[in-house]
Structures are given as C-alpha cells and as structure tokens.
Amino acid sequence: MLRACRGEPVDRPPVWLMRQAGRYLPEYRAVREGVSFLDMCRDVERAVTVSLQPIDFVGAEAVILFQDIFTPIPALGVDVDFAPGPVIADPIRTRAQVDALRSPDPRESVPFVFEIIRELRRQLASRDIPLLGFAGAPFTLAAYLVEGQGSRSFSTLKKMLHQQPDLLRALLAHLADLTVDYLNAQIEAGAQVVQLFDTWAGLLSPAEYREWVLPGHQEIAARVDRAGAPLILYVNDGAHVVDEMVEAGTDVVSLDWRCDLAGVAKRHGHRVSLQGNLDPCGLHASREQIFERVRELREAGRPARGHVMNLGHGCLPDTPVDGVRAFTDAVRALDPA
Secondary structure, three states: HHHHOOOOOOOOOOOOOOOOOOOOOOOHHHHHHOOOOHHHHHHHHHHHHHHHHHOOOOOOEEEEEOOOOOOOOOHHHOEEEEEEEEEEOOOOOHHHHHHHHOOOOHHHHOHHHHHHHHHHHHOOOOOOOEEEEEEEHHHHHHHHHOOOOOOOOHHHHHHHHHOOOHHHHHHHHHHHHHHHHHHHHHHHHOEEEEEEOOOEEEHHHHHEEEEOOOHHHHHHHOOOOOOOOOOEEEEOOOOHHHHHHHHHOOOOEEOOOOOHHHHHHHHHHHOOEOOOOOHHHHHHOHHHHHHHHHHHHHHHHHHOOOOOEOOOOOOOOOOOOHHHHHHHHHHOOOOOO
C-alpha cells in the first residue's frame, strides 16, 4: 500500500474499500447495536474492533480509522447532531459566526481519535497491514456548516459563494487550518496514510473548483507531513475536475466510478498514483464478473506509477459481503506485475 501510494514498484495493486467497516457487515451491526453513532466514534474499544473487522471478514489489505469527517467539528463551538448525517443547530451564515469559531488542538479536543490510532497500530504491528487516517476537506465541511444538513444542491452554500465570497473564504481558511492540524496529529499518532474526503466539491464547475477548492487542497498537500504518510485526495462525482485534482499535489488521486481510469492513468499516471474505481453497486455482480472487472481495472491502471484497488465510493448498506470478498480475492489473484 505504501509503495503503491508513493509510486514505487509493486507486484500487484493493494486493495481496501472505502466504508469497508460499516452497515453491510453483520459483525459491525452487532458491535453497533444499542449505541449511538457519536458514542461509537468515542468508544475506543468498539472503534478499534470495527476498524479491524474488514481484515478478518472480507480480506482488506489496509485498515481505515473508524470515525466521521465531522468528528473534530464540535470542538469549534458548533452544535452537531447526526440524523443520520450531520445536522447543524445554528448554520453558519454570518462573519460573526466565523470569527467566533474556536481553533482547538485536536490532540486535546478529540483525544480518543489518537488513542484509537495508537491501539490500532499496536494490534496491526504483527500483521504488516497499514493504517489509514482521514479528514473531511474544507469545502465539504463548509457545505454542511452553511447549509445546516445534507442537500442535493447545497444551494445555500452556493448562494454564499456568489453573494458573500469573503465570508466563505474566511470559513474555508479556518477549516483548512483545522484539517491540516487534524491530519498531522493523526500521522503523529501513527497513521501511515491519510485520505482527504471532498464529498461535495463535485458540485462545482471546473472553473469554480479551481477558485474555491483547488487552493485549499494545495495548501493542505503542502502543510501535511507527507514524509510521514502519503496523502490521498478523493472527490465524489469529480470526473469533470480530475485534471484539477491532480494539480493539488497529493501523492494519490482517488477516482470515483464515473471516471475513465485508463484515460486518467495515461494522462496523469506519471505524476500521481491512482486509487479506484469500481462502482460500489458492481459488488452485486457474480464472483466471476467481479474477477473479470478487477482484471480490467488492473489493465486500465497499468500506465500509472501506482494503483490502489478500491471502489469509486464507499460500500453501501446493502453491499453483499460475498461481493466484497470476491473483490479482495480477485485482487490477490492477479498475476504478479
């Protein structure tokens, strides 16, 4: 995994899945039963248990920390609930609200995150399996903070973009500092790879992306300790901004399933490693079809300096466990080099 992220030689792509520890696993549901999502995130023992489940139950070759992109947000002074996604009691609409946001040290505000990371590294030490940390990107965090909850269009956020650009820039700058501090603290605690999730940046046109998102990605890539851990960038629904994503300067660009992996590998594979990009619904196919699709993805990704096999988004709640197992089995069955 680490060699593939850095573009060093490997005999085949490594494999893990976004949202691999989640509702599709009966074992996850058993651990989660009777526990709220926020309590689950704060419970070190449970979070460690579910983070490790995909290794044993579906054959993932990397572990990703069980948390949510909004974990560090309440410490800013924001009242957040989950129903099931983030719901903001007092959405940010004024400069006074932005100026009132705190600048906490994540080591003090969310110490359980780093305790989970340290315990995961301890348990993974004998298994030679890397640990990923992650954070939400500033634009996606701002989307929820301004809109107040999830949305198909995030029209309130986009209205701010046009009518109060200075306000949005101030919010994004504050969130960029938070993201850098949070990722660096994860690396310090033992995360070996970190991923930046920008779920909603795909709502923007390429020109808007260049203005509102790319500078933040570039700043984060420059300030995160990438000597300590490679940085992956993922933008959902971002096929139209892949060229811009590459300009962020991260070690890996993770592609959603709408992207042409082969085309991106040929255009940009010499500059950046790639991750992805099976449609999560493709895991409903037969085992034979999944094996064939993995072989196709391997060939598509060959021109890239490195390729991490993954989905184009996270596992869905109705994802068949056998489909996930077929996916990881298929990657391990690939011929060397």
